[in-house]
Amino acid sequence: MRQQGQQQCQQRCKSQRGQKQHQCLQECQDQMRQQGQQQQGGSTGRVHQNPHGQREEDQTMGGQRNNPFYFPSQMFQSRFQSNEGSLHVLERFGKSELLRGIKNYRLAIFEAMPNTFVLPHHYDAEAIFVVLNGQCICTLLMKDRMESFNMEHGDVIRVPAGATTYLINNNNDESLQIAKLIRSVNSPGRFEEFFPAGSGNPESYFSVFSNDILESAFNTPREQLEQGFRQQRGQGMVMRPPKEQLEALSQRPSARREGRRQSQGPFNLRQQTPVHSNNYGQFFEARPEEFNQFQDMDVSVSCIEMNQHTMMVPHFNSEATFLMYVVEGNVRVEMVCPHLAIQMQGQGMMEQQEQGEHSGRFSKVAAQLSPGDAFVVPAGHPVAFVAQNNNGNQNQNIRILGFGLNAQNNMRNFLAGQKDNIMNQMDREAKQLAFGQEMERIFGEQQESYFVPTKKGRGRSHPLSSTLEFAGVI
Numbered sequence: 001m002r003q004q005g006q007q008q009c010q011q012r013c014k015s016q017r018g019q020k021q022h023q024c025l026q027e028c029q030d031q032m033r034q035q036g037q038q039q040q041g042g043s044t045g046r047v048h049q050n051p052h053g054q055r056e057e058d059q060t061m062g063g064q065r066n067n068p069f070y071f072p073s074q075m076f077q078s079r080f081q082s083n084e085g086s087l088h089v090l091e092r093f094g095k096s097e098l099l100r101g102i103k104n105y106r107l108a109i110f111e112a113m114p115n116t117f118v119l120p121h122h123y124d125a126e127a128i129f130v131v132l133n134g135q136c137i138c139t140l141l142m143k144d145r146m147e148s149f150n151m152e153h154g155d156v157i158r159v160p161a162g163a164t165t166y167l168i169n170n171n172n173d174e175s176l177q178i179a180k181l182i183r184s185v186n187s188p189g190r191f192e193e194f195f196p197a198g199s200g201n202p203e204s205y206f207s208v209f210s211n212d213i214l215e216s217a218f219n220t221p222r223e224q225l226e227q228g229f230r231q232q233r234g235q236g237m238v239m240r241p242p243k244e245q246l247e248a249l250s251q252r253p254s255a256r257r258e259g260r261r262q263s264q265g266p267f268n269l270r271q272q273t274p275v276h277s278n279n280y281g282q283f284f285e286a287r288p289e290e291f292n293q294f295q296d297m298d299v300s301v302s303c304i305e306m307n308q309h310t311m312m313v314p315h316f317n318s319e320a321t322f323l324m325y326v327v328e329g330n331v332r333v334e335m336v337c338p339h340l341a342i343q344m345q346g347q348g349m350m351e352q353q354e355q356g357e358h359s360g361r362f363s364k365v366a367a368q369l370s371p372g373d374a375f376v377v378p379a380g381h382p383v384a385f386v387a388q389n390n391n392g393n394q395n396q397n398i399r400i401l402g403f404g405l406n407a408q409n410n411m412r413n414f415l416a417g418q419k420d421n422i423m424n425q426m427d428r429e430a431k432q433l434a435f436g437q438e439m440e441r442i443f444g445e446q447q448e449s450y451f452v453p454t455k456k457g458r459g460r461s462h463p464l465s466s467t468l469e470f471a472g473v474i
Contacts, residue, residue, distance in 0.1 A: 067365060067367060068096035068098050068099060069098075069099075069335065069337075069365055069367075069375055069376045069377070069378075070365075070367040070369075070373070070374075070375055071090055071091070071373065071374040071375065071376075072370075072372075072373050073370070073371075073372030073373055075090060075091050075374075076088035076089060076090050076091075076109060076372070077089055077090075077091060079108075079193075080202075080236060080237050080238075082235070082236045082238060083113070084112065084113050084116050084235070084236065084238040084239060084240055085110070085111050085112040085113055085116060085118070085236075085237070085238030086110070086111050086238075087108060087109075087110050087111075087237070088108065088109050089106055089107070089108040090106060090107040090108070090374060092106065092189040092190075093105065093106075093189065093376070094188065094189050098339050098378070099376060099378075101321060101378075101405075101406070102321050102323070102376070102405050102406075103188050103189045104183055104184050104188045104189055105181060105182065105183050105189075105323070105403075105405055106125075106181075106182040106183075106184070106189060106191060107179070107180070107181060107182070107323060107325065107374060107403075108179070108180040108182060109177065109178070109179055109180070109325075109372075110176075110177070110178045110179075110180060111175060111176065111177050111178075112136070112167065112169045112175065112176040112238050113169070113175050113176075113238070113240075114169060114171050114172055114173055114174060114175060115169065115170065115171070115172060115240060115241075115243075115246060116168075116169050116176075116238050116239065116240050116241075117166070117167070117168055117169075117238070117239050117240075117241045117245075117246065117249070118165075118166055118167035118168070118169075118237060118238050119166060119195055119197055119198065119202070119237050119238075119239065120141070120164050120165065120166040120195070120196055120197060121164065121165060121166070121193045121194060121195045121196075121202075121237065122161075122162050122163060122164045122165065122193075122194050123159075123161060123162075123182065123191055123192070123193060123194070124161060124162075124184070124185055124186050124191055124192055124194070125161055125182045125183055125184045125185055125186075125191035126158075126159070126160065126161045126182070126183045126185065126296075126297055127158075127159040127161075127180050127181065127182050127183070128156065128157070128158055128159070128180070128181045128294070128297070128299060128301060128403070129151075129156070129157050129159055129178050129179075129180055130155070130156050130178065130179045130180075130181075130269070130301060130401060131151050131152060131153055131154065131155045131156075131176070131177070131178055132153070132177040132178065132179055132327050132401065133153060133174070133175065133176065133177040134152075134153065134169060134171060134174045134175055134176035134177060135150070135151060135152040135153070135169070135171055135174070135176070136150075136151050136167045136168060136169050136170075136176050136178075137149070137150055137151070137167065137168040137170065137249070137250065137252075138151050138157060138165065138167050138266075139165065139166050139167070139168075140159065140160075140163045140164070140165055141163065141164040141165070142160070142162075142163050142164075147265070148252055149265060149266050151266055152268075153270075154268045154269050154270040154271065154303075155266045155267070155268050155269075156266060156267060156268070156269050156286065156301050157265070157266035157293075158264065158293035158294065158297070161185050164196070168246065168249050168250060170246055170247075170249075170250040179325060179401055181299065181301075181323070181403045183297055183299075193237070195237070199229070199230075201235075201236055202236070202237055204229065206229065207229065211225070264292065264293050267286070267291075269284050269286055269301060269302075269303055270284055270303060272284055272285075272286065276420075276449070276450040276451070277450070277451075278448060278449060278450060278451055279307075280306065280307050280310040280448065280451035280452060280453060281304065281305055281306040281307060281310050281312065281398075281450065281451030282303075282304075282305045282451075283302065283303075283304055283305075283312075283450065284302060284303045284305075285300055285301070285302040285303075285402075285404075286300060286301045286302070287300045287404075287407060287410075288300060288407055288408050289408065289409070294407075295408075298405070298406055298407055298408050299403060299404060299405060299407055300320065300402075300403070300404035300407035300410070301401075301402070301403060301404075302322075302401075302402035302403075302404060303399065303400070303401055303402065304385065304398070304399070304400040304402065305397060305398065305399050305400075306329075306385070306387045306397060306398040306451060307387065307397050307398075307451075308387055308389075308396075308397065308398075309387060309453055309454050310386075310387045310398070310451050310452070310453060310454065311384060311385065311386045311387070311451070311452055311453075311454050312384060312385040312450065312451055313384060313414055313415065313416040313417050313446075313449075313450060313451070313452055314382050314383065314384045314414075314415040314416055315382065315383065315384075315412055315413055315414045315415055316379075316380055316381055316382045316383065316412075316413050316415070317377070317379050317380070317404070317410050317411070317412055317413075318379065318380070318409075318410055318411040318412075318413065319379055319406055319407065319408065319409055319410040319411070320379055320404035320405060320406055320407040320410035321376065321377065321378045321379050321404070321405045321406060322376070322377040322402050322403065322404050322405070323374065323375075323376055323402065323403045323405060324369075324374060324375045324376070324377065324400050324401070324402050325373075325374045325400065325401045325402075325403075326369045326370060326371050326372065326373050326374075326375075326398075326399075326400055327371060327399040327400065327401055328371060328396060328397065328398060328399040329371070329387060329388070329396055329397060329398035329399065330368065330369065330370050330371075330387075330388035330389065330398075331368075331369040331385055331386065331387060331388060331398055331400065332366065332367070332368055332369070332385075332386040332388050333366065333367050333369060333375055333383065333384070333385055333386075334364055334365070334366045334383065334384050334386070335364070335365045335366075335377060335381050335382065335383040335384075336362050336363075336364065336365075336381055336382040336383070337362065337363050337364075337365045337378075337381055338361065338362050338363075340363040340365060368388065379406070379410075382415060385398075385400065386454060387454070414449075414450065416443075416446055416452075417446050417448060417449040417450060417452065418446065418447060418448065418449045419449035419450070420449065420450075421443070421449075423443045424443055424444065428440065431443070
C-alpha cells in the first residue's frame with residue numbers, strides 16, 4: 001500500500017517542472033517516511049490527566065486509516081494523466097458518516113503545461129474554479145452567449161452546470177494549476193466530463209449516437225461524418241496545439257471584467273479587502289451574501305496566508321463546513337471532535353448518542369498537512385492552524401485555500417485574541433462562574449487578533465497547554 005501511494009505521488013510530480021518538481025518529490029519522500037514511522041509505532045493515541053484528575057484521550061490522528069477528516073495527496077485519484085496535463089479528484093466524502101452532510105461535493109486539482117489547449121467539455125455538475133498557479137484564457141459556451149476571460153493566480157470563477165468550457169495556457173514558462181469545487185446535479189458525489197470531440201481518449205459523446213440520428217442532425221451523409229470524426233486527435237483532454245492556432249486563440253477579445261460582486265464573471269480573491277489581517281497573516285473570503293454567483297451553491301471561497309511561526313487562533317464556524325486545501329507550506333491542524341470520542345468509547349456510548357444522550361467527551365484530531373493535502377473542518381468544531389517549518393525554507397509562507405459549504409449566514413467565532421473573541425464578550429460574572437477569576441485575566445492577555453506568533457520552548461505533550469500557549473493565553 002505504501003509503495004502504491006508513493007508511485008501515485010511521484011506520478012503527480014511528473015507534471016511539474018524544475019524546482020517545483022524537485023520540491024514535490026522531496027515532499028513525497030517525507031510523507032512516505034512519516035507514514036512508515038506511524039505504522040511502526042502502532043497506535044498514536046495517548047492517555048493524559050486533565051486538570052480535574054480525570055483520564056482523557058488525546059487522539060492525535062494523522063493516518064488515513066483512523067482520521068476521516070484528513071485527506072493526504074495520495075487520496076486524489078487520477079482521472080487523466082499525460083505529459084501535457086492531469087486531473088486528480090479527491091475520493092467521495094460520503095464514505096464516512098461524519099461527512100455525509102457534504103457528500104454531494106468533490107474537490108479536483110487540474111494542471112496543464114505551458115502552451116497547451118484543454119479540449120471543450122462540460123460537467124453534469126456546478127463548479128467553482130480557483131487559479132492556484134499560472135494564467136489562462138477560460139472560455140464558456142452557453143445557450144445564448146460565449147464569454148472568454150483572461151485569468152491569473154487568485155482568480156475565481158463560477159462555471160454553471162452544462163456550460164461547455166475550454167482553456168488555453170498560452171504562457172511559455174509557467175504551468176497552470178486550478179482547484180475545482182464540484183457539486184453534482186445527478187447522483188450525489190458523482191460527476192462526469194462530457195467531450196464533444198475525441199477519438200477514444202477522451203471519447204466524443206457524438207460517437208455514441210446512431211448513424212441515422214447524426215446524418216439527420218448534421219444534414220450530412222454517413223461517409224463524410226465518419227471521415228470527419230476520424231480526423232479527431234487522440235491526445236487526451238490536454239493537447240499541445242500548433243503555434244499558429246495557439247496564437248490565434250490567444251488574440252481573441254476577452255469579456256469585460258466588471259469586478260463587481262453582483263457580476264457573474266471572475267474576480268480576484270486576493271485583491272479583495274482581507275476579512276481578518278495583521279502583521280502575521282491575512283484571511284480573504286468571498287461569501288455568498290456578497291457574491292451573487294455563489295448564492296445558489298451556498299458556498300464561500302477563502303484563502304489563509306500566514307507567515308512562518310504563526311498560528312490562526314482557535315475558532316469555530318457556526319454554519320459552514322470548511323474544506324481546506326494546502327497550496328504552499330506545511331501546516332499543523334488541531335481540531336476538537338466529539339464524534340471520534342464516542343467511537344473510542346465503544347458500542348454502548350454510540351447507542352447512548354443515538355438515543356439523544358450527550359457523551360461529554362472530546363478527542364483531539366491532529367494532522368500534519370503538506371502541499372496537496374486536504375482537511376475537512378465541520379461546523380461547530382473548534383480548530384487551530386499552525387505554520388510549520390518548511391524543510392528549512394524560512395522564506396516560504398503558508399497558503400491554504402478554503403471552500404465553505406453551507407456557508408449562508410455563517411459566523412466565525414474566535415476563542416482567543418482581542419477582536420471578535422467571544423470569550424471577551426462574555427459577562428464578567430458569567431466568565432467567573434464558568435472559568436474562575438484567574439481565567440478572566442488570562443483571556444485578556446493576548447494583544448493580537450486572528451493571527452499570533454507561536455511560542456517556542458514548551459512541549460506539546462499536554463493538549464490544554466499546547467493550544468492555550470499558542471493562543472497566547474499562558
